[in-house]
Amino acid sequence: MKVFHFTEQAYAPAWNDHDGSLRVNLPNRKCDPKIAADNYHRWYDEWALADELGLDIMVNEHHQTATCTSSACVITLAILARETKRARLLVLGYPIGHRPDPLRCAEELSTIDVISRGRLEMGFVKGVPYEVPVANTNPVFLMDRFWEAHDFILKAMTSHDGPFNWEGEHFHYRHVNVWPRPYQEPHPPVWVTTGSGSQARRLGECGYVMATLGSGYATKGLYDAYRQGYVSKGRPMPGADRFAYLGLVAVASTEDEARRRAEHVAGYVRTSGIVYPPFRNPPGFLSADDNAKLLKAGKPPARTFTKDGRAVDMRTGSVQDLIDAAIMFAGTPDQVYRQLVDFCEWVGGMGNLLMMGQAGFLSHADTVDSLTLFAREVLPRLKEYKQPTPAAIAAA
Amino acid sequence: MGDLDPGLDLSLWSGWYKFGKTQGRQRLMSTAGSPPATQTIDGLQIEILTRGNGKPLLFLHPELGLDPSAAVVDRLASGARLVAPSHPGFGRSEVTKSLTTVDDLAYFYLDLIEALDLRGAALVGVSFGAWIAAEIAIKSTARLSHLVLADAVGIKVSDRETRDIPDIFAMTDGQFAELAYADPAIGKIDYTAKPEAELKIVARNREATARYAWSPYLHDPKLKGRLHRIRIPTLVLWGDKDRLTAPDYGRAYAAAIPGARFELIGACGHFPHIEQPEAFARTVLGFIGGSK
Numbered sequence: 001m002k003v004f005h006f007t008e009q010a011y012a013p014a015w016n017d018h019d020g021s022l023r024v025n026l027p028n029r030k031c032d033p034k035i036a037a038d039n040y041h042r043w044y045d046e047w048a049l050a051d052e053l054g055l056d057i058m059v060n061e062h063h064q065t066a067t068c069t070s071s072a073c074v075i076t077l078a079i080l081a082r083e084t085k086r087a088r089l090l091v092l093g094y095p096i097g098h099r100p101d102p103l104r105c106a107e108e109l110s111t112i113d114v115i116s117r118g119r120l121e122m123g124f125v126k127g128v129p130y131e132v133p134v135a136n137t138n139p140v141f142l143m144d145r146f147w148e149a150h151d152f153i154l155k156a157m158t159s160h161d162g163p164f165n166w167e168g169e170h171f172h173y174r175h176v177n178v179w180p181r182p183y184q185e186p187h188p189p190v191w192v193t194t195g196s197g198s199q200a201r202r203l204g205e206c207g208y209v210m211a212t213l214g215s216g217y218a219t220k221g222l223y224d225a226y227r228q229g230y231v232s233k234g235r236p237m238p239g240a241d242r243f244a245y246l247g248l249v250a251v252a253s254t255e256d257e258a259r260r261r262a263e264h265v266a267g268y269v270r271t272s273g274i275v276y277p278p279f280r281n282p283p284g285f286l287s288a289d290d291n292a293k294l295l296k297a298g299k300p301p302a303r304t305f306t307k308d309g310r311a312v313d314m315r316t317g318s319v320q321d322l323i324d325a326a327i328m329f330a331g332t333p334d335q336v337y338r339q340l341v342d343f344c345e346w347v348g349g350m351g352n353l354l355m356m357g358q359a360g361f362l363s364h365a366d367t368v369d370s371l372t373l374f375a376r377e378v379l380p381r382l383k384e385y386k387q388p389t390p391a392a393i394a395a396a
Numbered sequence: 397m398g399d400l401d402p403g404l405d406l407s408l409w410s411g412w413y414k415f416g417k418t419q420g421r422q423r424l425m426s427t428a429g430s431p432p433a434t435q436t437i438d439g440l441q442i443e444i445l446t447r448g449n450g451k452p453l454l455f456l457h458p459e460l461g462l463d464p465s466a467a468v469v470d471r472l473a474s475g476a477r478l479v480a481p482s483h484p485g486f487g488r489s490e491v492t493k494s495l496t497t498v499d500d501l502a503y504f505y506l507d508l509i510e511a512l513d514l515r516g517a518a519l520v521g522v523s524f525g526a527w528i529a530a531e532i533a534i535k536s537t538a539r540l541s542h543l544v545l546a547d548a549v550g551i552k553v554s555d556r557e558t559r560d561i562p563d564i565f566a567m568t569d570g571q572f573a574e575l576a577y578a579d580p581a582i583g584k585i586d587y588t589a590k591p592e593a594e595l596k597i598v599a600r601n602r603e604a605t606a607r608y609a610w611s612p613y614l615h616d617p618k619l620k621g622r623l624h625r626i627r628i629p630t631l632v633l634w635g636d637k638d639r640l641t642a643p644d645y646g647r648a649y650a651a652a653i654p655g656a657r658f659e660l661i662g663a664c665g666h667f668p669h670i671e672q673p674e675a676f677a678r679t680v681l682g683f684i685g686g687s688k
C-alpha cells in the first residue's frame with residue numbers, strides 16, 4: 001500500500017469566526033496573511049518530513065475558502081517538486097473542467113513532472129458544488145468540459161511530432177506543442193475522484209486510479225462498479241493499486257492521546273460543509289432525476305454508513321462514529337493498522353491511502369509525532385500486508 | 397478534495413413552477429382545456445399547449461416553465477389562438493447539445509413559427525421568455541404583428557460592477573419569493589408534497605435556465621444595441637412591484653425599441669401572468685387587437 005500525507009491547508013482561525021459560510025463569501029479580511037504565511041511554511045515542513053519518512057504526498061485545491069488555502073495546486077506542486085526528493089506527488093485534484101485554458105494545465109503539469117523527475121500523479125476532479133459560483137463555469141456543461149479538457153491534456157502530453165489542431169466544443173487551439181513534454185511515459189498516471197456508480201464504471205473502463213472520500217462502508221459498491229468497467233474492456237480484475245481512499249488519520253502511542261488528536265482532525269468533516277445554502281447545489285450539477293428525489297425528500301440522502309448499515313452524519317458524528325463508518329482511522333499504531341486492514345478486506349482491496357494526517361487545529365508537534373509514529377510503526381506493516389487477491393474478490 | 401460534498405443540501409427556489417393553492421383549485425375547475433400535445437420541431441419533441449381561436453398568440457414562458465392549468469392560459473385563449481410551447485429543456489420538451497444560448501433558442505423559434513405556419517402572430521414573453529422574444533424580433537418580424545415583453549431580462553444596463561438582476565442562483569427560496577412577487581406568499585411551496593414527476597419538471601426548468609443564462613448572467617451583451625431593429629408595435633409591460641428587474645430596467649428596455657410603449661401593472665411582481673393573470677391578459681389582448 002502507498003500512503004499519501006495530505007492536509008487541506010485550512011485557515012482554522014476562521015472556523016470560529018464566520019457567519020454561517022466558510023466558503024465563497026467569507027470576507028478575506030478574516031485572513032491574516034502573517035498567520036497564513038506561518039501555516040504554509042509549517043505544512044511544507046511536514047511534507048518534507050513525510051518525504052524523509054517514506055510517505056508519499058498529496059495536495060489539492062479549493063477556492064475562496066477558509067477550509068482550504070491551496071487555491072492554485074500547481075504552486076504547491078512546484079515547490080514540492082524541487083524541495084522533496086523521493087515522494088510521489090499526487091494532486092487530487094486539479095479541477096480541469098473549471099480551467100479556462102487546458103493548454104496551460106498541460107504545460108504546468110508537464111513541467112512539474114519534469115522538475116520532480118517523474119514523480120507526478122495527475123488527479124483530475126469535477127470539483128465540489130461550491131467551486132461553481134467562484135469559477136463561474138456553467139454547471140450544466142461542467143462534465144462535458146471536464147472530459148474535453150481531459151482528452152486535450154492527454155493528447156497534448158502524448159503528441160511529440162509537432163503541433164496539432166483542436167477545435168472542440170469548449171476549447172480551441174491552433175498549434176499545440178507542449179514544451180517540456182512530461183518525464184513519465186506516456187504521461188503521468190491519471191487519477192479521478194467520484195461518488196457515483198456510473199462514473200466509477202467509466203473510470204474502470206479507462207483504467208485510471210479511482211479515489212473516493214467519505215464513502216465509508218458504502219465504498220465497496222463504487223469499487224464493484226469500477227471493477228465491472230475495468231473487466232468490460234477485456235482486462236483481468238484490477239489490483240488494489242487502482243483504488244484510493246481518503247481517510248482521516250490520527251495516531252499516538254496511547255489511545256487517549258490519539259483520540260485527542262482525532263478530535264482536531266475531525267474538524268475537517270465538521271467544517272467542510274459550512275457553506276451558504278444556495279451555493280450547495282447549483283443547477284445542473286446533479287441530474288434532474290436526482291434533484292427531483294432531493295426535492296421530494298426535502299434533505300439529502302445519507303451517504304456514509306457503518307458496517308451494520310447505520311447512517312453517520314459526517315458533520316455531527318463523534319470520533320467513534322467516524323471510526324465506525326471508516327471515515328477516520330485513529331488510535332495506537334496497532335489499532336490503526338487493524339482498522340485499515342479491516343477496511344481493505346471489506347472493500348476488496350485498497351492500495352492507496354490518502355491520509356489526512358493534519359487538519360484544522362492539530363498542532364505541528366502533534367502532526368510530526370503522528371506522522372512519525374505512522375511511518376515507523378504502521379507503514380512497514382501496510383507494505384507487507386497482502387491485499388485480497390483478484391480471484392478472492394471475483395469469488396466473493 | 398474532489399467532487400464529494402459532505403454538506404450537500406437543497407436550495408431551489410420556490411415558485412419555480414406554480415403549485416399554489418389558488419392554482420390547484422383552478423386546475424380542478426379547468427375542464428375545457430386539453431393538455432399540451434407533442435410536436436417535432438428541429439428534430440426535438442416539443443410540448444405545445446394550444447387553446448382558443450383567432451389571431452395566433454405565441455406565448456413564451458419564463459424560467460419557471462408553464463403550468464398548463466394556470467389561470468392565464470384560459471384568459472389569453474379567450475381572445476386569441478394561444479400557442480404556448482415549453483422551450484427546449486423545459487417542461488417535457490427535449491433539448492440537444494447544440495442548444496446552449498438564447499440566440500440558439502431564437503433561431504429555434506423562428507423554425508417553430510414556420511413549422512406551425514404562424515402568420516401575423518403576436519409574440520408575448522415573460523421574463524426569460526421575453527428575452528427570447530426580443531432575440532427573435534431583432535432577427536425577423538416577418539411573421540409577427542405585435543411584440544409584448546413582460547418583465548423581461550436579457551439586456552445589460554448598469555456598469556460592470558453593478559448587477560441589473562439579483563443573482564437568482566445565489567439566493568434561498570424565501571429570498572427569491574420576496575423579490576419575485578408583490579405577495580411573496582405565492583412563492584412558498586412545499587415540494588415534499590408534490591409528486592416526483594412534477595418535481596422533475598421543476599428541476600429541469602431550473603437546469604435549463606442555467607443552460608442558457610448562466611453566463612453572461614441573464615443577458616446577452618449585444619442585445620441592447622440590436623433592439624433598434626424591432627419595427628413592429630411593441631409593449632413593454634412591467635409589474636410595479638418587480639424587485640428582480642426593477643421598472644427602471646424595463647424603461648431602459650423600452651427606450652431602446654423604436655416607438656415602444658411602457659406600461660405598469662399594479663400590485664404585481666416579476667411574473668404578471670401568475671400574479672395578475674386577469675390584468676395581464678386584458679392588457680395583452682387589448683394591445684394586440686384580439687377580441688375580449
